[in-house]
Amino acid sequence: MTILDKIIAEKEKEVRTLKLETNKAAPAHQKSVVRIADSFRSTETMNIIAEIKRASPSKGSINLEVNPAEQAKKYEACGAGAISVLTDKTFFKGSMDDVRNVREATDLPILCKDFFIDTVQIDQAKAAGASIILLIVAALTPEKLKELHQYATEQGLEVLCEVHNEDEMKQAVTLDAAIIGINNRDLKTFNVSLDTFGRLASMVTNPETVLISESGIKTRSDVLHVRNSGAHGILVGETLMQAEDLTEQFQALQIPLSKGDAANAR
Numbered sequence: 001m002t003i004l005d006k007i008i009a010e011k012e013k014e015v016r017t018l019k020l021e022t023n024k025a026a027p028a029h030q031k032s033v034v035r036i037a038d039s040f041r042s043t044e045t046m047n048i049i050a051e052i053k054r055a056s057p058s059k060g061s062i063n064l065e066v067n068p069a070e071q072a073k074k075y076e077a078c079g080a081g082a083i084s085v086l087t088d089k090t091f092f093k094g095s096m097d098d099v100r101n102v103r104e105a106t107d108l109p110i111l112c113k114d115f116f117i118d119t120v121q122i123d124q125a126k127a128a129g130a131s132i133i134l135l136i137v138a139a140l141t142p143e144k145l146k147e148l149h150q151y152a153t154e155q156g157l158e159v160l161c162e163v164h165n166e167d168e169m170k171q172a173v174t175l176d177a178a179i180i181g182i183n184n185r186d187l188k189t190f191n192v193s194l195d196t197f198g199r200l201a202s203m204v205t206n207p208e209t210v211l212i213s214e215s216g217i218k219t220r221s222d223v224l225h226v227r228n229s230g231a232h233g234i235l236v237g238e239t240l241m242q243a244e245d246l247t248e249q250f251q252a253l254q255i256p257l258s259k260g261d262a263a264n265a266r
């Protein structure tokens with residue numbers, strides 16, 4: 001049984017409980033938030049989705065003391081384009097309350113980062129104030145992926161469709177996903193390779209698709225590497241959660257987006 005299988009088994013239990021609890025979904029939040037499918041295509045510097053991540057199965061504790069609202073405000077001040085909030089409790093020590101608290105603290109787009117397998121979780125994320133949800137292709141059947149993608153879109157949410165190999169990328173392309181996240185970390189083995197990004201990004205032909213490189217990004221040269229393979233944005237957790245000087249760390253990662261400026265970027 002891989003870690004992903006374990007997480008999904010746990011989610012199935014959570015969803016059963018959620019369905020009993022959520023007779024009425026809490027009122028959806030009313031803030032109107034920019035859509036990253038648009039905003040990430042109009043910036044001159046690398047878009048950073050900065051993640052609130054207390055712990056992970058691969059790293060253990062990362063930053064257990066974090067105050068999500070304060071961290072989100074710092075990320076915003078540093079120029080983050082969106083905030084990612086890991087809400088899984090069992091494996092990542094997050095919660096939906098983290099999304100609520102971050103929503104109060106900022107008007108930036110919020111990605112609710114969880115293992116979505118049912119529409120009830122999407123209702124919950126929306127009610128908490130998320131504007132983007134994550135759909136991990138490896139965790140869903142093609143039918144479920146399609147159903148949840150359609151449901152989230154109808155709810156006015158954006159979807160970050162996450163892939164890690166060629167088969168999954170084919171599914172994301174078939175779905176015509178507006179935002180595709182290429183996870184450099186294999187969720188089954190935890191191995192990280194930034195080359196995953198370029199290999200899979202080359203399969204995307206629609207110039208409108210926003211491409212996000214996820215996981216394992218630590219340095220400016222990592223960002224240059226994925227930028228040169230077509231990344232519009234990067235999703236960064238650990239490096240930002242553990243930065244001694246957050247402003248400096250952000251500056252290192254915020255390189256110009258056009259390749260023409262590559263020389264200046266170095």
Ligand SMILES: O=P(O)(O)OC[C@@H](O)[C@@H](O)c1c[nH]c2ccccc12
Pocket residue numbers: 051053113114136162183214215216217235236237238239
């Ligand atoms: O902390 P990192 O290596 O910067 O990674 C962030 C993010 O990409 C990672 O948390 C992530 C990407 N996809 C996921 C799916 C589930 C849980 C976590 C993730």
